[in-house]
Amino acid sequence: MESVSGVWNGDVDLGEGKLQELRRVYDGRVSLVSRLTVVQTRHGLEVELRKCVDSLADDIPFLDEGFKLAVEDYKKEFDNRSTPEEKLKSANWNIVEFQTLLQQAQQLKGAYEEQLTNLNPAVRHDLGAIRTSLRGLVSGAKTYLRNLFKKKRERESSVLCEQEVKPGLFTCGS
Numbered sequence: 001m002e003s004v005s006g007v008w009n010g011d012v013d014l015g016e017g018k019l020q021e022l023r024r025v026y027d028g029r030v031s032l033v034s035r036l037t038v039v040q041t042r043h044g045l046e047v048e049l050r051k052c053v054d055s056l057a058d059d060i061p062f063l064d065e066g067f068k069l070a071v072e073d074y075k076k077e078f079d080n081r082s083t084p085e086e087k088l089k090s091a092n093w094n095i096v097e098f099q100t101l102l103q104q105a106q107q108l109k110g111a112y113e114e115q116l117t118n119l120n121p122a123v124r125h126d127l128g129a130i131r132t133s134l135r136g137l138v139s140g141a142k143t144y145l146r147n148l149f150k151k152k153r154e155r156e157s158s159v160l161c162e163q164e165v166k167p168g169l170f171t172c173g174s
Helices: 018-035 042-079 085-118 127-161
Strands: none
Touching: 018 042, 018 127, 042 085, 042 127, 085 127
């Protein structure tokens, strides 16, 4: 989870730098969506918007794969007659979360692409109006990123839990 002060906790951290790298990428992406509203030049804004669009395009395959795996997990749990109802609900929520994130990624990508087209000098849009429009996306983009990186951290933690750190000393199941 991320606290109000921005601290991540509850993650498996083996000191190999993966969690820190994920945090660095998260902070960079949050900073990028915030910076969009203050870029002063058309070219600068175009460069930053392209970074956002490219990042979202990279997110979509991760989310699509996560959605498919969540559906498979749900089906497996559903087919097992002894699966507790709470576990089924949790598996179903995982599907909903991935589906929602996938939709948000596609919507944000479309919104940023639309602003890119508005930057076309032939269109004659005011840079201030574009920044105002982008300001309206910041809160949703930050929420999307927080939830996206929660999923990325969960995946990283589950991969780490499958590996034994030191034989006999640690496994996530013990």
